[in-house]
Amino acid sequence: MTTLLVAENDNGSLSGQTARALSAAQALSAEIxxxxxxxxxxxxxxxxxxxxxxxxxxxADAPALIDGLAEPLADLxxxxxxxxxxxxxxxxxxxxxxxxxVAALLDVMQISDVMEVxxxxxxxxxxxAGNAIATVESGDPIRVITVRTASFPAAGEGGAAPIEPxxxxxxxxxxxxxxxxxxxxxxxxxxxxxxxxxxxxxFGSKEKFDELLVPxxxxxxxxxxxxxxxxxxxxxxxxxxxxQTGRIVAPELYIACxxxxxIQHLAGIKDAKVIVAxxxxxxxxIFDIADYGLVGDIFELLPELEETL
Amino acid sequence: MRRIVVxxxxxxxxxxxxxxxxxxxxxxLANVKMAMNPFCEIALEEALRLxxxxxxxxVVAVTVGPDEARDTLRTALAMGADRALRVDAPTDTEPLAxxxxxxxxxxxxxxxxxxxxxxxxxxxxxxxxxMLAALLGWGQATFASKIEIGDSEATVTREVDSGLExxxxxxxxxITADLRLNEPRYITLPSIMKAKRKPMEEKDAESYGVxxxxxxxxxxxxxxxxxxxxxxxxxxxxxVQALKSAGAI
Numbered sequence: 001m002t003t004l005l006v007a008e009n010d011n012g013s014l015s016g017q018t019a020r021a022l023s024a025a026q027a028l029s030a031e032i033x034x035x036x037x038x039x040x041x042x043x044x045x046x047x048x049x050x051x052x053x054x055x056x057x058x059x060a061d062a063p064a065l066i067d068g069l070a071e072p073l074a075d076l077x078x079x080x081x082x083x084x085x086x087x088x089x090x091x092x093x094x095x096x097x098x099x100x101x102v103a104a105l106l107d108v109m110q111i112s113d114v115m116e117v118x119x120x121x122x123x124x125x126x127x128x129a130g131n132a133i134a135t136v137e138s139g140d141p142i143r144v145i146t147v148r149t150a151s152f153p154a155a156g157e158g159g160a161a162p163i164e165p166x167x168x169x170x171x172x173x174x175x176x177x178x179x180x181x182x183x184x185x186x187x188x189x190x191x192x193x194x195x196x197x198x199x200x201x202x203f204g205s206k207e208k209f210d211e212l213l214v215p216x217x218x219x220x221x222x223x224x225x226x227x228x229x230x231x232x233x234x235x236x237x238x239x240x241x242x243x244q245t246g247r248i249v250a251p252e253l254y255i256a257c258x259x260x261x262x263i264q265h266l267a268g269i270k271d272a273k274v275i276v277a278x279x280x281x282x283x284x285x286i287f288d289i290a291d292y293g294l295v296g297d298i299f300e301l302l303p304e305l306e307e308t309l
Numbered sequence: 310m311r312r313i314v315v316x317x318x319x320x321x322x323x324x325x326x327x328x329x330x331x332x333x334x335x336x337x338l339a340n341v342k343m344a345m346n347p348f349c350e351i352a353l354e355e356a357l358r359l360x361x362x363x364x365x366x367x368v369v370a371v372t373v374g375p376d377e378a379r380d381t382l383r384t385a386l387a388m389g390a391d392r393a394l395r396v397d398a399p400t401d402t403e404p405l406a407x408x409x410x411x412x413x414x415x416x417x418x419x420x421x422x423x424x425x426x427x428x429x430x431x432x433x434x435x436x437x438x439x440m441l442a443a444l445l446g447w448g449q450a451t452f453a454s455k456i457e458i459g460d461s462e463a464t465v466t467r468e469v470d471s472g473l474e475x476x477x478x479x480x481x482x483x484i485t486a487d488l489r490l491n492e493p494r495y496i497t498l499p500s501i502m503k504a505k506r507k508p509m510e511e512k513d514a515e516s517y518g519v520x521x522x523x524x525x526x527x528x529x530x531x532x533x534x535x536x537x538x539x540x541x542x543x544x545x546x547x548x549v550q551a552l553k554s555a556g557a558i
Contacts, residue, residue: 069476070439070449070451071448071449074443092470093451093452093467093468093469093470094469094470096435096439096451097439097449097451097452098439099439100404100434100435100436100437100438100439100440100443101439101440101442101443101449102443103405103436103440104405104408104439104440104441104443104444105443107405108405108524109403109404109405109523109524109525110404110405110434110436111525112433112434112435112436113433122528126433126533127336127431127432127433127530128321128327128336128430128431128433129430129433130533131326131327131336131532131533132327132329132336132530132531132532132533133530133531133532133533134432134527134529134530135527135528135529135530135531136525136526136527136528137525137526137528138524138525138526139524139525139526140524173479174446174447174448174449174478174479174482175448175449175450175476175477175478175482176476176477176478177474177475177476178464178475178476178477179474179475180469180471180472180473180474180475181472181473181474181475182471182472189470189471191470192470195558220558238488238489239454239468239489241488246488252557253552253557253558263324263326264323264324270533270536273557274552274555274557275536275539276548276552287538287541288537288538289536289537289538290538290539291539291540291555292539292540292541292542292548292551292552293538293539293540293541293542294541294542294543294544294545294548295541301545304545305545305548305549308545308546308549309549309558
């Protein structure tokens with residue numbers, strides 16, 4: 001029983017999502033190997049080796065792996081798969097891009113977005129945007145799994161696993177990286193943020209949306225989200241949309257400002273640890289699920305909140 | 310380019326709040342409104358725009374699903390697909406089996422490009438496109454928010470956690486649509502009438518030699534842990550105090 005955990009990295013450092021996926025891997029098997037793939041990834045391998053509970057770190061350092069493209073990476077993982085009972089990655093956009101490709105090449109069904117490991121082959125995962133939770137049992141010889149990282153704590157440090165190189169001579173002929181545009185590098189990503197402040201239609205304009213939420217987000221080191229109504233009204237970019245058809249978030253703290261709480265929005269935030277709602281309408285459905293509700297005008301209350309913090 | 314195959318799934322309408330059956334055997338789908346998966350709709354819209362821009366000659370809509378999925382294909386034809394194919398299979402056919410069927414269809418259709426939605430809003434698996442690309446041995450671009458088609462390659466902007474990423478793929482390739490790619494058109498009455506005369510072919514999964522037996526056993530379905538209303542606070546000061554004592558800030 002050995003698990004291969006695919007580390008998420010940008011060639012320079014290990015993503016924090018990996019330590020969370022490691023906690024899920026620990027529920028699957030006692031022995032865990034971490035695969036660090038990329039180019040000049042020695043520093044990442046050392047970070048992975050320090051994670052508590054890792055038995056071995058495999059390092060694949062090859063030009064074809066530098067951009068994290070799914071095609072060569074899947075070929076690498078398939079070449080290593082023999083002997084593993086589970087192959088695990090965080091359910092980030094890279095994990096979601098990569099793992100079904102691995103599963104299909106191994107002829108197994110992937111188990112997506114695992115939020116709880118019941119035993120080595122039984123898992124709980126959200127369906128219908130979290131409106132239902134399915135318990136599924138895998139009948140495949142290898143379990144290919146993506147982990148909903150918000151559901152697992154980060155594994156600690158203190159390990160000193162041996163680091164072992166693996167060779168990869170594959171090429172990346174099926175796709176090529178062109179460029180990347182990282183948005184607001186100093187603001188945390190919506191899916192991974194500890195705190196999310198989100199705005200709705202009540203802001204009335206893009207100017208007000210930015211004027212009120214940007215300083216508050218900066219103060220809280222928070223990501224900014226938006227309701228579908230705010231996105232449709234042009235106050236915020238589509239990639240900020242939180243909800244069933246947008247991003248599903250699970251931060252420690254979610255502050256919904258001027259959001260009434262349509263079903264499709266609530267489906268995207270119900271895994272948040274603490275929800276705060278600020279809205280003028282005391283009857284707004286958002287208050288039915290908020291841990292702390294404050295009835296009032298966002299235009300007065302948000303600057304006050306920012307000052308108080 | 311000759312042909313784009315667009316893969317489509319019939320799902321519970323995204324605006325419906327599903328209910329879990331009391332016996333935990335699944336979600337209650339009786340009398341629930343069904344619709345084309347929103348991401349599939351976006352994928353189809355993109356294919357239609359490419360055809361209208363003269364970049365593709367034909368758009369073929371394909372679904373793997375039960376008899377009722379005919380309605381979804383009719384919608385696809387009304388949106389503008391040239392013809393449609395339904396491969397008969399149970400509603401809950403898993404992504405791996407769907408991908409194996411689609412592989413056979415794509416090769417049979419000699420498609421240059423395959424579009425799918427990034428995920429279906431029922432099982433939320435987000436697997437079929439990637440699996441199809443793997444089985445075909447083609448390149449993949451998932452979560453597309455912009456697609457440019459050249460003579461022999463596609464340049465695709467992808468929505469990733471850190472922002473946007475641009476990749477280039479030689480054709481043929483598989484591309485999955487994200488929310489920002491486009492806004493699907495509304496269907497007009499004349500197009501619905503016209504769709505009735507468009508060809509819809511039907512086959513069964515066995516004719517492709519694909520076994521649809523599930524690999525994952527669904528043991529049970531539960532409602533999520535309910536959130537209940539907490540407390541109302543009277544002021545920002547009170548709110549900040551409460552959040553501090555809860556350890557949230």
